[in-house]
Structures are given as C-alpha cells and as structure tokens.
Amino acid sequence: MIQLNGSDLTLKQMKSIIYGKEIIAINPESMKKVRKSRAAVERIVSNGETVYGINTGFGKFSDVRIKDEDVDNLQLHLIRSHACGVGENFPAVVSKAMVVLRLNALLKGFSGVRPCVVERLRDMVNENIFPVIPSQGSLGASGDLAPLSHLALVLVGEGEVHYRGKIRPTQEAYQKLGYESLTLKAKEGLALINGTQAMTAMGVINYIEAERLVDQSDWVSSMTLESLEGIIDAFHPAIHEARGYPEQMEVAERVRTITSDSKLITHQGEKRVQDAYSLRCIPQVHGASRQSLAYVKEKLEIEMNAATDNPLIFDDGETVVSGGNFHGQPIALAMDFLKIAVAEIANISERRVERLVNPQLNDLPGFLSPDPGLQSGAMIMQYVAASLVSENKTLAHPASVDSIPSSANQEDHVSMGTIGARHAYQIIVNAQKVVSIEMICAMQALEYRGISLASSSIQRLFAKGREVVPSITEDRIFSKDIETLSKWLSCDQFDWTIQRKTISS
Known part of the structure; x- marks a missing residue:
C-alpha cells in the first residue's frame, strides 16, 4: 500500500500504482x-x-459576483461547459x-x-474505475481545463468511465459499485x-516508457555491434572518463558488459580501424538521451507533488491568493526535451538498420535476404524506419x-504542454518500432x-x-513482425538490467 500525502510521491511509486495496481491510502x-x-x-x-x-465567475468573468444561492450551480456549470475535449481518448x-x-495535489490542503x-478519487484508483478523457483541447495554462473537466464529470455521475475492461456510462459503473x-x-x-495533471500524467507514462526504451536500445545496439563485428575499443572506459559524463560512461559500461564474452566483437586494426558513428558513438548519443531523462524525471517529481490550482488557500483561510501555478511551462519544456531525446534514439537506430541491410556497408547478404534478388528481405523495413524517424x-x-x-x-500566454506531452508519447x-526493426x-x-x-547475454x-x-x-508480411516485437x-518481458562490472577492452 502506498500512502499519499501530497508531498513525496515518486515515479517509482506511480509505476507501482498504475501498472502494478498498488492500493493507495490517504x-x-x-x-x-x-x-x-x-x-x-x-x-x-x-x-x-x-x-x-469561490463566488465569482472564471477567466474574463472573474469580476462577476455570483449569488450565494447559485454557488453550487456555478461549479456544475463550470465542469460541464469546460468538458469539451475532442479527439482520441487518452x-x-x-x-x-x-x-x-x-488526488495527491488536493492532499496538500491548499485547494x-x-x-x-x-x-472518491482514492476509491476510483483502488476500484480501477477511470474517466474517459479526450486527449485534445488543452492549452496547458489555466491548467488542463478540458481534460480535467472530463475527470470531474465522473464525480458528479456524468460522462463515461473505463471499468472492467469496457467504456461505460458513469452511472452504470456507479450502480455496480454502489456509489x-x-x-x-x-x-x-x-x-x-x-x-497540470493531464500533461503531467502523460509525462509520467512517457518517462516510464522512455526509460525502458533507452535500456532496450543499449541491448539492441549491442546485438547490432556484434552482428557487424564492431570494434569494442571505442567503448574503452578511459575514453568516456576523459569526457566525464556519467551517463555516457554508464552506456559504454553496459555495452562492454553485454558483449564481454563475444567472439564476434573485434579490436581496432583487425578488420577496420574505425566504425561508423552509429556504432562508435552509441555511448555519446544514448548517454545524452539519458541525461535528458534525468532532467525530465526531476521536473515530473516536483510537479507530481505540486499545488497547481488557483486560487490557493493558506493560513487557515486568512490568505487566499490568485496566482499562476496552473501554468504548464516547466512540464512543457521537459516534454519538448524528452521528444528530442527519444527522437535521437530512433535516429541513430535507423542508421544502424541501414548498416545491417546495405550490402555496400557490410559483408552480409543484401538486405539480409534469404535469396537476394528473388526475395527482398529487410529492404522495406529500413524504409519504414526511415519514415518513422522523419515523422x-x-x-x-x-x-x-x-x-x-x-x-x-x-x-494571454499559454504553455501548450499537453500537446508536447502527447507528441512525446507518439515519438x-x-x-x-524503429528499435524493433533494428x-x-x-x-x-x-x-x-x-x-x-555471440556473447552469452546476446x-x-x-x-x-x-x-x-x-x-x-x-x-512474408513483415508488418506483423514489427508490431508483435514492438x-x-x-x-x-525480458530482464533489461545489467550486472554492473567493468570489463577491460
């Protein structure tokens, strides 16, 4: 059980709650x-x-005083009118x-x-009943108004929910649960x-998926390095210590460890003096993406524990202040950084695909075809990878x-952070899929x-x-292979961890 207090929720705990179905408490x-x-x-x-x-209109209507008898209706009108998200659901x-x-933000006690x-929010998590939320329509300042309005609709018994593997009207699920x-x-x-919970939630999923992807990329690129009889000298610890980036050193160590007992790996001068950058610079490129992930993780864990609504209530109500914590700029920048970092993982992977299939760049059968000429083999898989990295x-x-x-x-100034988070997910x-093709x-x-x-790990x-x-x-129809492996x-479904030990080159 994970107890929420509004202050110290971590990405590791979020992963346990979201994917591991960990029960939460307040x-x-x-x-x-x-x-x-x-x-x-x-x-x-x-x-x-x-x-x-509390008793005024919203946005440009903030100067309109609401009658006491209409204060409750104000809240219902607010969420109904703002629940105008469109597009595919999150x-x-x-x-x-x-x-x-x-829920975690409300537990800070400022709302x-x-x-x-x-x-009710706690019970929804523990009962696995979640709002159906369209993914488009947020500007990322005044917060994620449209997406979160679809969340709020469920509390008043309106809208739709994911429940027991189906999308259902909220009232139908409530009847089953006795709510x-x-x-x-x-x-x-x-x-x-x-x-900012829509962009931050999407950001959390993005981070979890991207973290796994960069680990997988180290493994798959090591497999490519072996299959192309790559030169291990470029991964010598001294090279990476000389530059000083911990993440670059980590990637080089991971590749050395994965390939440590390979009979395919070569040394400089044995078959060639240097490899192409897509092989030689794996630590530098993958390492830089890992640096970006560290930045994203830091910003997400701050935002996950932030009070981002407006106004905020302090000093037992003596101080009620309107501000701008709903502005998503910190997460918007983090998601844009994540987009670039993951796009580069795909870019360099596609270049390694080209080196695997191009007979002018290796001594393997052209396009890895079982019968070059009659059969095209992996020729169009590289096309697909190229298309995806261009997208x-x-x-x-x-x-x-x-x-x-x-x-x-x-x-008059908004972050577009939710758009950035959605695009990061697509990247x-x-x-x-590009790494799957590789x-x-x-x-x-x-x-x-x-x-x-090959090495025992590979x-x-x-x-x-x-x-x-x-x-x-x-x-055959390789589309199915790509989708299945992805x-x-x-x-x-594989242990991507590496037993840490430095292997001398």
Missing part, C-alpha cells in the same frame, strides 16, 4: 489539512466575502495517473475541497480542473515555443554470423526474440 495528517482548507472556504462563503473561484493508464495526481471529494454521485460545492469544481522530426518541433491568447486575452511509440535485422544478421559466436536476448519473431527464411518490447 495520509491522516493530510486529511486534516484538507478539512482545515475546506472550513476556510465555508467561512468565506458564510461571511459573504468575494473571492475568485490511454486508460494516463487517465488513472491523472486521478492519482489530482478547499471536502474530504468526500478526495475519498452515489457527488454534488460539488463552492470552489470544488475549479479545484478539480485547474491544474518524429516533425513531432519533435517544440510545442512550448507556441502560444495563443484565450479568455478574451485575460489568459516514443514510433521509436519503439532488433529483427540484428537477429537475422547474427544467424548469418553464427549465433554461437544469445539470451536472441532466444527470447526468436520466440516472438521467427527467422526470415522467406519473404508490443513484446513494451511489456517488459
């Missing part, structure tokens, strides 16, 4: 803060004070992450919601939708450099070399890979 001290914050809101309402988000795991993160609201719909009170609608280049254009005014120019999906080609090349000559990966994708003995790679 920290009792955090619930005390929630109650104090709620008492402050109720005091403001009863005293007739005018405070943004994956269910992203919706689950969104609920966890919204003014009732305990029943946070308890009553909530009636949102003053401040609660705004507290639920004013935040990634367009997706990698930074979303955060764009802005457009909204709400009658009251909200990761594309990159996974692995298919590397396995085929290893068969020509003699799999018994033989283990090869054996697992061949359970998923058979040898190319005749041309799905296998995305399911953590």
